[in-house]
Amino acid sequence: MNLTTEIYLFYAAVALYCISAVCYILFFVMKNEKCCKGGELTLWLAFLIHTVALVARTMAAKRLPLTNQYEFATSFAWGIALVTLIFKRKFNFKALGAVVCPVLVVLIGYAAMQSKEINELMPALQSNWLSIHVGCAIISYGSFGVAFGVAFLYLIREHLKDRSFVDKYLPDSELLDLIGYRAIALGFIFLTLVMITGAIWAERAWGHYWSWDPKETWSLITWFIYAIYLHVRISKGWQGKKAAWFALIGFICVIFTYIGVNTLIPSLHSYA
C-alpha cells in the first residue's frame, strides 16, 4: 500500500465519520432509532477504514504515524473512536456516539487541513520512547474526549424536554457520572504514562527530563485539572454538576495542549 491509498482511505473515513455524526444528530432531532443504528454502523465502518489508513501510512513511512500535526491529529481522532466503541460496548450506551462524533469530526477535519507529506525524522524524534509517549497520548486524549461528551450529556440531560426519549436512550445521571469517571480514570493513567515516557524521552534526547517547556507545562495543567476533578467528585456537595464542569474544562486544556500551545506559544514541541 502506498501514500495515495492512505490518503483515499483517510478521506473515506472522514466522510463516514461525518455521516455518522449527521445520523446521530438526526437521531436526537427526529427521535428515530434507525438513525442511531445508522450512526453506529457508519462509526464502526469509519473506524475500520481509518485503521486501515493508519496501517497504510505506517507501511509507507516505515514507522508509526505519530510525529507531525497531521499524523497526531488523525491518530488522536482514531483514539477517540476506539475508546468510544469500547465504552459503548462496555456500558451498553448506544447513544454515546452522538456526543462524541461531533468532537471527532472537528478533530479529523483539523487533520484533513494539515500537510500529509511523510518527512524523514530528525535524530531527536527517532526514539521508541517517543512512539510510546505519543501512543499513550492517543489513548489518553481519546478517553478525555469521551469523558467530555459524557459530561456534556450529563449537564444537558435534565434540560432535554422529551423525557420518554431521554429515559429510553440515555443512562441515568448516576451512570453517566460513573461512565465519565471511568473514562477520566483511564485517560488519567495514560496521561501519567504520557508524562513519564515523555520525561524519559526528553532526558535522553535533550538532557533534561523536565524543562518547563509550554507543552510540558500544559500537560501538567491538564493533569492537575483532572486530579482536581477526581477529588471534587469524592467531596460532599461537589459531585455531579461541578465535577462535570471540571471534565469539560479538562478537555479544553487537552485541546489547548495539543493545538493551542503549538500555534500560540513557542515550544520545543512545535513539531508535534
Next chain:
Amino acid sequence: MKKKLNFLYSMKFGLAVLAVLVAVCVLGSFIQQGKVENYYLNLYGNQIGYLILGLGIDDVFHCWWVILLAGLLCLNLVLCSIVRFPIIFKKFKSGYTADRFESLPVFRIETKLTSSEDVMKKLQYTKSEKCSDGWYGVKGKWGIWGSWLCHLSLLMIIIGYSAGQLLSVDTSIYGVPGQTKSVEGADEVIQITIDDFEVLLRDDHTVEQYVATLTVENGAHQVVTGTSMVNEPLDAFGYRFYQNSLGWANVLSVYKGEELIHEGILCVGESYTLEEFPLTLVLAQFYPDFAMVDGQPMTLTPYLNNPNAIFGLYYEQNLLDMNYVGMEKAIQVDDYVFVLHHPQQYTLIQVLYDPTMQFVLLGGIIMLLSLYLSFYVRCEECWVKKEDGKIVVYGYAQRGSALYQQTLKQKIKMLEEKES
C-alpha cells in the same frame, strides 16, 4: 490550634493550593521565561513589566513564592498521608468483616444456585469465611492503598525533582576531534577527549544521526570510551554525556611576516586576540557551500563544496573589517596574516550529574501502580446467604458499587446457566 492543623491537612486546602499552582503554570506558559529585563518592559510596558519582574514571574517556576506553594502542597500531602496511614492500615488489616452487613447499603441479587460455599469459590473469592448465616468474602483490598500510594509517589517526585535542582551538575563542553576538555563544576576532575565526531546524512541531505566518540577519564585515571548520540547518551562515572548540538570550526594560523606565531581551533562565535598587539579576529559565521542569494550569504548544501567564513577584525574595540573569506586565504593587517583553514564540525556535549533521577523515576513507577490500584482494583465485599431455601448474594463496594453489581449479576447468570 487543632483546627488550624486540621485545615493544613484538609483536602480543601490541598486543592486550593493545587488550583493556585495551575494558575502559576498558565502564567509561566504565556509569559516567556528567563528573558532580560528590557524584554518585559518593552513588551508589557513599565507598569506590568515591573510587576512581572517584581513578582519573579520572569522565572516563575523557580521563584520563592512558587517554591513556598509547592512546599505547602507537600506539607499538606505529608500531613494528610500521616493521618490517613493508620486509618487505611487498620481498615486493610481488620476492617473488612462479615458484620459490616448490618451497617452498609448493600445490594441484593437473588439466584437459582444451590450451595453457598461453592458460590464463593466460583465467584473467585479465594479467601472467604463462614459467618452466622452464610459466607463472607472480600477481594481487591489492596485497592484501598491506591490513593495513599499516589500521594506518596507525588511527594517522591516533587522532593526528588527539587533535590535534583540543588544537587545536580549541569554543564557542557565543546570541541573538535582530538581536543581534550575538563568538565567545570564537577566535584572530581573529569576529562573528556573527543575522539571522533560524525554527522550521518541521508541522501536528501537531512541529518540521520550525530555520533560523538568520547573517552572520559576520572580523577583516579579510570577510563571509559564510548559513543554519545542523540537519544543514546554515554554513561560514565555517574555522569551522563549527551550529544546536544554542533557547529563549525576552523583551524586559525597567525603569521607575523613569515613566522607562524599561533595555530589553534576557532569555533564559530569564538575570537582570537594577539598577545603582543590588541588585534582580534572573530569567527562570526561559517558556510560550507557558500553562495550569495539576494545579497544574503547562505549555504546551498551541508557539504564542504565552497567553504567560506565571515570574520570580524577589531583593533581594541573598533571594527576594522568585516567580510567573507575562503579557506587558506590571507587576511592581512600590517605585518600580521590570519589564515582560516581545515573546516570541521565541533560537537557540544552536555554533561549531567543528577543523583536523584532514579528516585524520581521510581516515584513515577509507583504512581502508575498506585493509579492502577485506585481505579482498577476495587475493594468488593460479598455475602452469600441462604434465605427461604434460596441462595441470595449481597454485595457492596465503597466506589463503583453499581458496576460491581452489574458484573456480579453477569457472573451469577453464567453460573446459573452452567448449573442448569
